[in-house]
Amino acid sequence: xxxxxxxxxxxxxxxxxxxxxxxxxxxxxxxxxxxxxxxxxxxxxxxxxxxxxxxxxxxxxxxxxxxxxxxxxxxxxxxxxxxxxxxxxxxxxxxxxxxxxxxxxxxxxxxxxxxxxxxxxxxxxxxxxxxxxxxxxxxxxxxxxxxxxxxxxxxxxxxxxxxxxxxxxxxxxxxxxxxxxxxxxxxxxxxxxxxxxxxxxxxxxxxxxxxxxxxxxxxxxxxxxxxxxxxxxxxxxxxxxxxxxxxxxxxxxxxxxxxxxxxxxxxxxxxxxxxxxxxxxxxxxxxxxxxxxxxxxxxxxxxxxxxxxxxxxxxxxxxxxxxxxxxxxxxxxxxxxxxxxxxxxxxxxxxxxxxxxxxxxxxxxxxxxxxxxxxxxxxxxxxxxxx
Amino acid sequence: xxxxxxxxxxxxxxxxxxxxxxxxxxxxxxxxxxxxxxxxxxxxxxxxxxxxxxxxxxxxxxxxxxxxxxxxxxxxxxxxxxxxxxxxxxxxxxxxxxxxxxxxxxxxxxxxxxxxxxxxxxxxxxxxxxxxxxxxxxxxxxxxxxxxxxxxxxxxxxxxxxxxxxxxxxxxxxxxxxxxxxxxxxxxxxxxxxxxxxxxxxxxxxxxxxxxxxxxxxxxxxxxxxxxxxxxxxxxxxxxxxxxxxxxxxxxxxxxxxxxxxxxxxxxxxxxxxxxxxxx
Numbered sequence: 001x002x003x004x005x006x007x008x009x010x011x012x013x014x015x016x017x018x019x020x021x022x023x024x025x026x027x028x029x030x031x032x033x034x035x036x037x038x039x040x041x042x043x044x045x046x047x048x049x050x051x052x053x054x055x056x057x058x059x060x061x062x063x064x065x066x067x068x069x070x071x072x073x074x075x076x077x078x079x080x081x082x083x084x085x086x087x088x089x090x091x092x093x094x095x096x097x098x099x100x101x102x103x104x105x106x107x108x109x110x111x112x113x114x115x116x117x118x119x120x121x122x123x124x125x126x127x128x129x130x131x132x133x134x135x136x137x138x139x140x141x142x143x144x145x146x147x148x149x150x151x152x153x154x155x156x157x158x159x160x161x162x163x164x165x166x167x168x169x170x171x172x173x174x175x176x177x178x179x180x181x182x183x184x185x186x187x188x189x190x191x192x193x194x195x196x197x198x199x200x201x202x203x204x205x206x207x208x209x210x211x212x213x214x215x216x217x218x219x220x221x222x223x224x225x226x227x228x229x230x231x232x233x234x235x236x237x238x239x240x241x242x243x244x245x246x247x248x249x250x251x252x253x254x255x256x257x258x259x260x261x262x263x264x265x266x267x268x269x270x271x272x273x274x275x276x277x278x279x280x281x282x283x284x285x286x287x288x289x290x291x292x293x294x295x296x297x298x299x300x301x302x303x304x305x306x307x308x309x310x311x312x313x314x315x316x317x318x319x320x321x322x323x324x325x326x327x328x329x330x331x332x333x334x335x336x337x338x339x340x341x342x343x344x345x346x347x348x349x350x351x352x353x354x355x356x357x358x359x360x361x362x363x364x365x366x367x368x369x370x371x372x373x374x375x376x377x378x379x380x381x382x383x384x385x386x387x
Numbered sequence: 388x389x390x391x392x393x394x395x396x397x398x399x400x401x402x403x404x405x406x407x408x409x410x411x412x413x414x415x416x417x418x419x420x421x422x423x424x425x426x427x428x429x430x431x432x433x434x435x436x437x438x439x440x441x442x443x444x445x446x447x448x449x450x451x452x453x454x455x456x457x458x459x460x461x462x463x464x465x466x467x468x469x470x471x472x473x474x475x476x477x478x479x480x481x482x483x484x485x486x487x488x489x490x491x492x493x494x495x496x497x498x499x500x501x502x503x504x505x506x507x508x509x510x511x512x513x514x515x516x517x518x519x520x521x522x523x524x525x526x527x528x529x530x531x532x533x534x535x536x537x538x539x540x541x542x543x544x545x546x547x548x549x550x551x552x553x554x555x556x557x558x559x560x561x562x563x564x565x566x567x568x569x570x571x572x573x574x575x576x577x578x579x580x581x582x583x584x585x586x587x588x589x590x591x592x593x594x595x596x597x598x599x600x601x602x603x604x605x606x607x608x609x610x611x612x613x614x615x616x617x618x619x620x621x622x623x624x625x626x627x628x629x630x631x632x633x634x635x636x637x638x639x640x641x642x643x644x645x646x647x648x649x650x651x652x653x654x655x656x657x658x659x660x661x662x663x664x665x666x667x
Contacts, residue, residue: 021432022432022433022474023432023474024432027473027474030473030474031474034473070526071473
């Protein structure tokens with residue numbers, strides 16, 4: 001049995017907000033599922049299997065795959081739960097892709113969700129770190145990110161103003177996205193004047209905590225074309241989980257991003273991603289990642305990421321717009337965040353991104369980031385992949 | 388509270404709901420002319436859910452006419468259920484009364500953990516009581532079963548209650564069935580709400596009732612229904628602003644603690660509507 005081509009045919013996102021006391025987790029999931037089904041003009045009866053995930057230790061719900069069926073529509077259907085840290089959402093997309101590409105399922109519903117208002121995010125993240133070697137110096141997510149930014153600044157002379165430029169970009173882009181939690185433009189001065197959380201990261205450099213869910217419907221070739229006039233074809237996926245101990249990381253670079261994107265571009269025959277990609281939806285939880293990680297992708301030379309950002313090339317209307325949705329800095333329901341990147345890239349390819357649409361998108365890249373500096377990458381295309 | 392010799396009703400908002408600024412999730416529907424009654428209970432996350440489903444029931448009955456058969460009632464209820472959003476879960480209990488010449492026939496449809504009970508006023512025993520189930524409106528697209536209870540004579544009383552009644556029973560150290568038998572099964576039906584209110588006040592003053600759920604109760608003597616009052620009343624399922632209006636405006640007005648006669652309803656329509664009571 002050969003590998004099947006796979007496409008995204010429908011997406012749905014909830015109303016994302018810091019607190020959604022109007023819905024419980026199942027209802028949040030259902031909100032996204034219903035919107036995805038509506039987008040694809042399908043019913044839950046059309047779905048063959050469900051892939052679902054969140055950071056289950058955040059909300060403290062055991063057997064999320066079982067508990068959620070009331071909202072997911074997964075009753076008496078094959079369900080797989082995946083949890084891989086911050087990459088959960090993008091891993092869900094890769095999981096759904098594999099299920100269809102294997103030829104075992106035709107239509108798969110992929111759901112990522114998080115109700116951060118009911119979780120202790122920092123406490124839960126800290127449990128991942130080694131109690132002897134890591135926990136004394138790393139608490140939650142921000143400490144490792146601050147170390148990464150400091151290393152980059154020391155190595156290449158970047159400043160916190162460079163990071164602020166990325167934040168200004170994404171927060172401006174978010175104003176075009178009705179799903180974004182934070183839709184307010186800021187200035188570089190405002191970013192730099194916002195409270196310092198972990199040097200050099202200011203409050204406005206980082207992502208918020210969000211309640212939200214995202215659902216994506218994937219279908220195999222032969223089915224996808226009948227559902228969507230312009231499916232979003234998945235050309236390739238690649239991911240890397242690199243090290244276990246944070247002290248093993250190469251700070252100032254993201255090895256997992258470099259390796260995964262190298263494999264991804266190789267699979268798709270992409271030689272010059274800067275020229276060949278039309279848009280990137282990057283899981284970028286804080287501003288400096290927008291500089292460092294595009295260097296790992298090969299978009300900008302080492303140490304030149306900030307210069308590329310300042311040129312305006314990654315703004316809407318630029319050479320390679322990054323995060324037209326506003327990205328993670330504007331909205332971060334963690335278990336859904338990677339899947340939102342995937343859904344937003346799909347919308348760009350399908351031409352359904354409305355006010356945030358980048359013209360003539362043929363190839364889009366979405367990424368996921370999480371855990372101990374892990375990376376997922378997914379390449380989306382308007383045309384069917386060549387394999 | 389509504390005063391009518393054939394029917395008494397009580398709607399109380401839980402103190403924690405008031406403190407936190409939520410609405411009252413319990414909602415009551417009383418139609419004296421057409422002799423059907425309904426009760427719904429939704430969570431404070433969206434307290435209007437209970438009102439939505441009862442209002443929709445009123446609209447469907449108005450459009451299609453009052454069902455005369457059990458399966459017609461079930462059809463109506465299922466159409467009302469089907470339109471309830473998944474996020475707006477609520478219990479649903481309906482009792483429709485038909486006179487039979489030798490007594491009454493009661494059509495009962497129940498989804499969720501509110502309940503309908505029939506108590507014998509002579510023996511003071513509960514003779515029928517619905518069981519809780521998971522057919523909450525919003526969660527289920529319909530209810531499969533309808534129960535018909537035939538009553539002979541005039542010694543039966545119908546009780547509909549949200550799960551808040553269990554809190555009053557708790558104050559008395561009793562189960563709900565015990566409370567219905569000991570407290571709701573005798574005496575003029577229109578006096579029961581005041582008695583229940585006094586129980587709550589007493590429990591609060593004794594420090595027994597620190598907190599309790601919203602409480603919705605309807606008590607009906609089927610044989611006493613004269614069907615000469617052309618009024619349909621929907622109360623509760625308030626949003627926070629309506630609840631706030633009730634707490635601030637009504638409780639500081641001449642209406643607090645008193646009765647509004649049917650004749651004086653029009654002149655008090657402003658107050659009534661503002662706090663989430665709809666008369667039609």
